Amino acid sequence: MRLRGPISAAAMAVIAATVAVPAVADTPGVASAPPPAVDPAMTRTGLLSIDNVGPQRERLRISSAAMRRVIEVDVLRGTGAAPRPTLYLLDGVDGEATSGWLSKGGAAEFFADKPVDVVLTGGGTGSMYSDWVRHDTALGLNRWETFLTEELPPIVESLLRSSGRRAIAGVSMGAQAAMMLAQRHPGRYHAVAGMSGCYSTADPLGRAVTTITVASRGGNVENLWGPPTSPEWAAHDSLLGAEALRGTAIYLSAATGVPTGADLVAIAQSPTIVEALRLAGGGAALEAGARSCTERFAGRLIELNIPAAVHYDTAGMHTWPDFEAQLPQAWQTLAPALY
Template identity: 35%
Template sequence: MSPTPRRLAATAAALAVLANAFPAAAQSSSPLHDAVALSSQTSASSTGSAVGSAASAVDAVGSARSSVPGAWVMPGSGKYPLPTDEGIVVPEVLAIEPDVGINVQKWSVASPAMKRVVQVQVRPAPEGAGAAPMLYLLDGVEATHPSDWIMLGHVDTKLRDDSVTLVMPTEARASMWADWYADDEVGGRHQWETFLTEELPPLLEDPAHGLDFNGKRGIGGISMGATGALAIANRNPDLFDAVFGISGCYSTTESLAAISNYLTVETRKNDFDNLYGPPGDWRWRHYDTEADPTGLADMTVYLSSARGVTQASSADHADADLINYVTGTVIEQATLVCTENLDAAMRTRGMAHQRVDYVEDGLHNWRNFHRFIEPAWEHIAPALEASP
């Protein structure tokens, strides 16, 4: 999709906020710094050559190595890279134990693709519900164990009485939920699409493991998880019946989405070159949902984003530190444009079945994500009911 002046203006405005919020970034010399610096001179209502120049600098972020300003780099937990075991050759469930949350289990799953044991949180459908669908929930950038879907999203409470088995893979920090081109020195081995589409479903659906499955699957996510969910669903339409994305970006090449992907990976000290590989590698096309969303044509789709604005003096945000407040604003403004772009790409291809919700007030955080969980579930739930 060709950049439009409105989309480029939004990019420039968002980067201008970052430039003003992090003056230390001016010490850097990189395509990222150049994009921020140039964009800070461009008003949000500009069109023409100034916006085009800003867009060129922004596009450089997605195609060239650059240094992420130190203020943006998040400290690691010290646990990554997770150890691998080349002896793992067969997918299998090693243990099922009680875990954090209401009726939540921890499944320890041996993954040949990842060459390690993956911890997956599973909330079975309520007792007596009968056969139920599986809903895979992908987390944001930290993707911790326990999952933020439990700790911050409280889905075990929100969907306590709903006939659905919730599946929450964990320990996928800055992975984009993708099959990576190469192992990363910091992040380790990421082969998430293979794990989620080939290895895990047969194990979850094996009656021996106690889950009564109705044959229907959905997948959804917030932030990084939204990006991964839409890409995986789009490329595996025979596996999933419904998908939702809350505050995500859905392209590998569009300028604003490219920045989002790059920062997701690099701010956690991973090497972006290891994600999609060199330009032209199949992963760039495979994970660019906006460029080719045709896999969503026969799937129930829900998308949402806030507009990244709020009252700075409101009680909800009065205690927020500057970096969290500004990045929450900018990232949600970016996901707004990303969501609009995917909606437009689908409509260009004759798809109008998707539901897209926007709200005026909200930053990129769980306070905002919460409001969309139940509408997302309500929209996709009918598609996950077993056929008569």
């Protein structure tokens, strides 16, 4: 396969240096918070409670037998009568208690008038939204693939009286995970969108991105899929597994690292000089790396003659204003596949 040749040292350096950027404010290699506590007695999956957050928003508390803890999930109910399709929207590496799509990415406002139910998980810090082979001291017990594909859908789609049509999308780490889950579960999702992500795991570039993504939040990457020689690394590689995406509507986007007007405003409004420099330098380099990753994956899809909508912005710095601006573009590809 032509696109899986050696990656230049310069490209590797950019990716390796920039994937860790979001952790600059923390101590490198140390988790910023204790890992979620594990409850050995939690052996059944089920809906524990529903809190009404707003007219169209609810927060669910779901017991996960896979992860032995309670996972909080936000739901944005769509307009019109059920049944409606479901969009699962994944966060980036920070994996905060409330998805950045809600707190920073404008998802609630964008989907307020759309006939689609949107499901957003909390947590997932540095997890790649994958099933880890071992418990991690810093990041805890992660069985996100099982939760997202087996435990969560029957609960939330029953509650919402879903139409059974699904899409999955994400940004940065969540972009890689969305593509990975769509590739590993052919036919489960009718559409997938990756914004500013990287999509390989088994080649030098993919190993570097994955390793540093996990390490940036204090995790040990060998607890993820084992050593790099493990077949699990190849099994999670969307370039290697791209054929499984045939028949799925695909959207990809990335920018250049050049700041937009919104980026400059965000930099100017940073609370400290350190934060401003982090946004200006780190965001630019990280988005440039995501652009390279996206071009490689788009090229692989072309080799396989698998259609994809690919959008390259001339400006954008891997910031939430940029991701928010990409959401309408992604929706143009996702929506036709859902109705």
